Amino acid sequence: MAHPQPRANIARIPAYVPGKPPSTRPGTTAYKLSSNENPYPPLPGVVEAASAAVATMNRYPDMGGVALYAALAERLGVPVDDLATATGSVGLIYQVVTGFCEPGDEVIYAWRSFEAYPIAVTAAAATSVQVPLLADGRHDLAAMAAAITDRTRVVMVCTPNNPTGPAVTQTELDDFLARVPEHVVVVVDEAYLEFVRMDDAVDGVATYRAHPNVVLFRTFSKAYGLAGFRVGYAVSQAPIASALRAVSLPFGVSAVAQAAAIASLAAEAELLERVEALAVERTRVRDALLAQGWDIPDAQGNFVWFPLGDRAGELAAATDAVGVTVRPFAGDGVRVSIGEVEANDRLIEVAATLR
Numbered sequence: 001m002a003h004p005q006p007r008a009n010i011a012r013i014p015a016y017v018p019g020k021p022p023s024t025r026p027g028t029t030a031y032k033l034s035s036n037e038n039p040y041p042p043l044p045g046v047v048e049a050a051s052a053a054v055a056t057m058n059r060y061p062d063m064g065g066v067a068l069y070a071a072l073a074e075r076l077g078v079p080v081d082d083l084a085t086a087t088g089s090v091g092l093i094y095q096v097v098t099g100f101c102e103p104g105d106e107v108i109y110a111w112r113s114f115e116a117y118p119i120a121v122t123a124a125a126a127t128s129v130q131v132p133l134l135a136d137g138r139h140d141l142a143a144m145a146a147a148i149t150d151r152t153r154v155v156m157v158c159t160p161n162n163p164t165g166p167a168v169t170q171t172e173l174d175d176f177l178a179r180v181p182e183h184v185v186v187v188v189d190e191a192y193l194e195f196v197r198m199d200d201a202v203d204g205v206a207t208y209r210a211h212p213n214v215v216l217f218r219t220f221s222k223a224y225g226l227a228g229f230r231v232g233y234a235v236s237q238a239p240i241a242s243a244l245r246a247v248s249l250p251f252g253v254s255a256v257a258q259a260a261a262i263a264s265l266a267a268e269a270e271l272l273e274r275v276e277a278l279a280v281e282r283t284r285v286r287d288a289l290l291a292q293g294w295d296i297p298d299a300q301g302n303f304v305w306f307p308l309g310d311r312a313g314e315l316a317a318a319t320d321a322v323g324v325t326v327r328p329f330a331g332d333g334v335r336v337s338i339g340e341v342e343a344n345d346r347l348i349e350v351a352a353t354l355r
Helices: 008-012 046-054 066-076 088-100 116-123 141-146 170-177 204-210 238-246 255-266 268-291 309-320 341-353
Strands: 083-086 106-111 127-132 152-158 185-189 214-219 232-236 303-306 327-329 333-337
Touching (some): 046 255, 066 083, 088 152, 088 214, 106 116, 106 141, 141 152, 170 204, 214 238, 309 341
Parallel strands (some): 106 127, 106 152, 185 214
Antiparallel strands (some): 083 232, 214 232, 303 333
């Protein structure tokens, strides 16, 4: 019997594999290091702001996000017209391919990189052009520039790169942008921006101001610890921002999420203290793993990467056995979030047994 059929591209959408929850083991505290979540509780004032917003849940959220846009504009020193919000930076990925790609148009990105890229591109019936990373987990920006064709509409630069960790420098990005045609949208995906500690780091705001085809993707999920509320935002010159807003899901960012994001911006001083502590802990973990002989790429996000290839499942099983859940990528490696000190110590101990 005949029945409705989805578009052919729907069957080709790869599944998003979320981080597994921690395994419960009697007498042992379990830890989830599989989703790059912030291990700290909400910032001061955030729970109170969110709770106050819950009291009016019978009303729709402000679809224009007036208060959140104003807070972001003040914090970043940019015009409100240069902003667009979404349900996390993942929502922004969908919006940019929806807004700028016709079926068959090409979207270039490094691989392996954020696994939402191929999902969003395929859902839009566009074509993914995946450019292999360099051996050290970095973007091969020269190869990405060379891959641009007359069908290219969007290029994604994930910096720091999820899941491998390295970030591009401002010099590298400037050289790359000089090779990209002006009609191609360049996404600088900065989901882990706050954790970057390196020389010549990208200045996203200065870059978007200098390039009308650049759009920054940022999120409250990681450093700000609002992963459960789904708030992301884009910064670009007005024509791109307007297009992103036009294709956004109406009322997509809830009133509670907007209130929590605004309160988080107000508590930024404490946020930066927490981020610095996580960056210091990241260095401790990576140094310990390097001392054991592991080849761990430069880590500029809130995670470290084990380029294990076919042995990815081995490390994941070993950490799971001690109550620590990590994120294996079959055939490529394992990403481990920087979490509580006890969880990180268990990772280091387990890793030592597998060398």
